[in-house]
Amino acid sequence: MELDKRQSADSGEGCLVGVVRIPVKIVALIVVLPVRVVWDLLVAFGQAVQRHVLGPFSVYVLQPVLRGIGWVLTVLLKLMFVWPWVGLWRYVLQPVYAYLVAPVGRALYTYLLHPLGAVLAWAGRGGMRYLLAPLAKGVMWLVWALCMTLFVWPWVGLWRYVLAPVGRGLLWVAGVFYRYVLTPVGHGLAVIGSVVYRYLLRPVGVGVYRYVLVPLWQVLVWAWHVAGRIVRAVWRGVRLVGWVLVGWPVSQVYRHVLTPAGHVVREVWRTVRATVREVRADVRRVLFGGPGREPARSRARTLGSTTAAGKNAPAPEISLHEQKQG
Secondary structure: HHHHHHHHHHHOOOHHHHHHHHHHHHHHHHHHHHHHHHHHHHHHHHHHHHHHHHHHHHHHHHHHHHHHHHHHHHHHHHHHHHHHHHHHHHHHHHHHHHHHHHHHHHHHHHHHHHHHHHHHHHHHHHHHHHHHHHHHHHHHHHHHHHHHHHHHHHHHHHHHHHHHHHHHHHHHHHHHHHHHHHHHHHHHHHHHHHHHHHHHHHEEEEEEEHHHHHHHHHHHHHHHHHHHHHHHHHHHHHHHHHHHHHHHHHHHHHHHHHHHHHHHHHHHHHHHHHHHHHHHHHHHHHOOOOOOOOOOOHHHHHOOOOOOOOOOOOOOOOOOHHHOOO
16 A cells, blocks of 8 residues: 555656656665664664773773872872972971071171171261262362353353344334335235226126136036936947847846756755655664655645545556456
8 A cells, every 4th residue: 555655646746756766765775774774783882882891991990000000100209309309408408597507697797797887888978978079069060160151151142242132123124114115015006906906807807707607617518418418328228238138138048948947956856855855764664663654745745635646546456357346
């Protein structure tokens, strides 16, 4: 009965589905099933080895040995790097410092360094007060006097007795020149400029604007509109030529070539996926038992439909002799 159902489903799906499904199923049974069986055997063997061999060996043999090795290494490291330095510090360096270095250092500081430092401090204070301070004050006064003589007093005298009188004289001359020369000349130039602007420049400017610039601007505006119409017409022509040469052929290729090819590829992909699912269900049924499961594609075709089980379903195979007896 299952073979009849599968034959009826295969006959309803088409020749392309059968051509794709049969090679895929053969390859899956030859490659997938042995690999799956070998993989399950290796996993079971690894779990058994981990549970019954490596676990007890790690608990009862490997861990005690590692603990013993760690204890031995710890003792060796302490013997080589810790205890010798501790003994050297405790029994050699510390007694030498406590009973020899510290008393000698305290005696040297008390009876030699401290008195010597006091004497040097007293001598330094006396030398600073009665020798170095007066000498520094004299040197500073000489430096101040030299700097003032070389860099300050000559410039002060130059400013006070030369530059300031000359500057005041120049300012008086400039004031007189501005009042009695520049001011009358400026008033005369202003009067001449106003007359020239009113009776020459303004009429010429108004005439140029009215009879030259305005007609020229109108001509430019008209030429701009005409150029815009020409460009729009040329663009329409270019767009029409582009549609005829590129757009229409591309749309026809997409509609009559790419779309059917995409449908064929999609149908092949659906068939391959359904076949792989069916092979996986058969492998699971062979390995673990249980009834086979109908593919999702054939269920979707027959569930709630009367065509697959009605008109298109093949008639039962009954011989002519059995029909006559019935």
